[in-house]
Amino acid sequence: MRDDLRADLLEVGRLLVSMAEAVRTAMVHATQALLTADREICEAVIARDNEVDDLRRQVDQQVYDTLARQAPVATDLRLVVTGIQIAADLERMGDLAEHVAKTALRRYPAPAVPPELREVITSMGSVADRMAGKVGLVLTTQNALLGAELESDDDAMDELQRQLFNILLDRHWPHGAEAAIDGALLGRFYERYADHAVNAGQQVVYLVTGEPTEPPGLA
Amino acid sequence: MRDDLRADLLEVGRLLVSMAEAVRTAMVHATQALLTADREICEAVIARDNEVDDLRRQVDQQVYDTLARQAPVATDLRLVVTGIQIAADLERMGDLAEHVAKTALRRYPAPAVPPELREVITSMGSVADRMAGKVGLVLTTQNALLGAELESDDDAMDELQRQLFNILLDRHWPHGAEAAIDGALLGRFYERYADHAVNAGQQVVYLVTGEPTEPPGLA
Numbered sequence: 001m002r003d004d005l006r007a008d009l010l011e012v013g014r015l016l017v018s019m020a021e022a023v024r025t026a027m028v029h030a031t032q033a034l035l036t037a038d039r040e041i042c043e044a045v046i047a048r049d050n051e052v053d054d055l056r057r058q059v060d061q062q063v064y065d066t067l068a069r070q071a072p073v074a075t076d077l078r079l080v081v082t083g084i085q086i087a088a089d090l091e092r093m094g095d096l097a098e099h100v101a102k103t104a105l106r107r108y109p110a111p112a113v114p115p116e117l118r119e120v121i122t123s124m125g126s127v128a129d130r131m132a133g134k135v136g137l138v139l140t141t142q143n144a145l146l147g148a149e150l151e152s153d154d155d156a157m158d159e160l161q162r163q164l165f166n167i168l169l170d171r172h173w174p175h176g177a178e179a180a181i182d183g184a185l186l187g188r189f190y191e192r193y194a195d196h197a198v199n200a201g202q203q204v205v206y207l208v209t210g211e212p213t214e215p216p217g218l219a
Numbered sequence: 220m221r222d223d224l225r226a227d228l229l230e231v232g233r234l235l236v237s238m239a240e241a242v243r244t245a246m247v248h249a250t251q252a253l254l255t256a257d258r259e260i261c262e263a264v265i266a267r268d269n270e271v272d273d274l275r276r277q278v279d280q281q282v283y284d285t286l287a288r289q290a291p292v293a294t295d296l297r298l299v300v301t302g303i304q305i306a307a308d309l310e311r312m313g314d315l316a317e318h319v320a321k322t323a324l325r326r327y328p329a330p331a332v333p334p335e336l337r338e339v340i341t342s343m344g345s346v347a348d349r350m351a352g353k354v355g356l357v358l359t360t361q362n363a364l365l366g367a368e369l370e371s372d373d374d375a376m377d378e379l380q381r382q383l384f385n386i387l388l389d390r391h392w393p394h395g396a397e398a399a400i401d402g403a404l405l406g407r408f409y410e411r412y413a414d415h416a417v418n419a420g421q422q423v424v425y426l427v428t429g430e431p432t433e434p435p436g437l438a
Contacts, residue, residue: 064297071290078283081300088307169397178388180396181403188404 005076008066012059012083017139019055019090020200024132026052026097027193031125034104034186035118037111045101052094059087082203086139089200093132096193103186112182114175120164124190127157131197138204147205150198157194161187224295227285231278231302236358238274238309239419243351245271245316246412250344253323253405254337256330264320271313278306301422305358308419312351315412322405331401333394339383343409346376350416357423366424369417376413380406 001009026045033041063083066072072080104112113121131153138146164187167173168180220228245264252260282302285291291299323331332340350372357365383406386392387399 064300067286067296067300068292073287077286081283081286081303084300084304085307088304165400168400173396177392177396177399180400181384181387184400184403185407188407 001076002070005066005070005072008062008070009076009079012062012066012080013139015055015059015062016083016086016090017136019052019059019087019094020132020136020139022048022052022055023090023093023097024129024136026094027100027125027128027132030097030100030104031121031128033101034113035111035122035125037104037108039105039108042101042105042108046098046105049094049098052091056087056091059083086200086203089196089203090135093193093196093200096189096196099189100186103182103189107182112179112186114179114183116167116173116175117164117183120160120167121186121190124157124160124164124187127153127160128190128193128197131157131194135197135200138201142204144205147201150201154194154198157191161191220295221289224285224289224291227281227289228295228298231281231285231299232358234274234278234281235302235305235309236355238271238278238306238313239351239355239358241267241271241274242309242312242316243348243355245313246319246344246347246351249316249319249323250340250347252320253332254330254341254344256323256327258324258327261320261324261327265317265324268313268317271310275306275310278302305419305422308415308422309354312412312415312419315408315415318408319405322401322408326401331398331405333398333402335386335392335394336383336402339379339386340405340409343376343379343383343406346372346379347409347412347416350376350413354416354419357420361423363424366420369420373413373417376410380410 026048029041030045032038033045063080066080067077070076070080106112131150134146134150134153137143138150164183168183173180245267248260249264251257252264282299285299286296289295289299325331350369353365353369353372356362357369383402387402392399
């Protein structure tokens with residue numbers, strides 16, 4: 001690979017790593033705000049989503065500039081264009097963290113998560129954190145094994161979502177339809193966050209190995 | 220624009236129009252299946268989502284081939300790469316139609332939509348149908364005005380989602396938490412379908428006018 005192309009790609013990668021860190025932090029803070037009904041943290045998560053959107057625009061611009069300047073071919077070409085797709089997944093992860101924060105804010109000062117759901121939501125937050133961390137690592141190390149780990153993490157998230165729904169649908173659920181809807185939507189936000197993490201990870205793996213992988217079941 | 224590049228772009232456009240038609244049909248059928256609890260239609264919608272996924276792979280491949288063969292620059296370059304992003308939105312619309320069908324199937328032979336929700340779900344299906352039709356038209360005509368229309372259609376969808384939630388959260392809601400969760404998730408599937416339609420439309424408008432548009436509030 002030519003040095004000038006490598007330099008451009010490093011810049012795309014650097015921006016993507018910043019995005020991955022930002023959306024990881026966003027979901028950690030959103031989960032914390034959700035569990036503690038902390039208004040300030042909610043508002044900070046929502047305000048900072050602009051930074052993620054701005055990073056995505058920078059990635060897109062850098063990709064177009066690179067394509068125009070370097071006219072890369074074959075693997076290099078795919079690598080450059082894949083930057084746009086990874087950025088789209090990461091931006092969406094940021095949006096989902098923002099949705100969690102907005103759900104918490106909508107119920108403030110009441111907690112959006114009743115005691116029955118605290119444990120499963122806490123676990124979902126942990127899995128989300130682990131997955132976003134791995135996306136950052138895959139981007140840095142291009143280690144295909146981490147991509148596979150993301151898929152088993154995603155299975156764990158799906159299992160947590162099933163647990164969550166079982167609690168919501170228990171006929172002794174005491175909190176009514178509104179809290180059940182909030183719980184179901186929160187579960188979906190975490191599950192989609194995980195799906196996008198898998199997607200982002202797979203894009204990098206595809207790039208590294210040259211083997212197309214099936215898109216995950218984006219449920 | 221050179222003739223060979225134009226031919227490649229026409230092929231990308233042709234594939235995208237096929238995708239738009241397929242995901243429009245998918246949501247029409249899914250809504251019909253949902254409202255009539257029709258198992259065969261549900262299964263057909265789910266089975267045919269593979270065709271949409273396959274079309275997306277063809278778009279991606281065609282884009283990479285075009286970039287490699289033609290090394291387009293400036294507006295042409297953006298046009299070619301934008302094909303990948305539009306295909307991603309359309310594929311997701313297909314997934315969301317599949318989710319509607321799966322929701323109907325999960326309750327079969329019972330209807331997943333209680334009488335209180337039939338009207339609003341029917342309206343959401345109509346708006347979704349209109350929007351998917353416009354995405355196909357924007358792709359064909361590159362008419363920027365249709366892109367703006369998609370945004371007001373999206374506002375109509377958001378308003379329908381608010382109506383849906385008001386019904387679910389009415390304290391006289393007689394169907395319990397499970398039906399409320401189904402209703403809320405269905406509402407979200409239609410609303411996300413609309414968001415992706417706006418996104419796809421905006422990508423084309425960006426292309427036609429050269430003016431960047433803000434990504435829609437992908438809620």
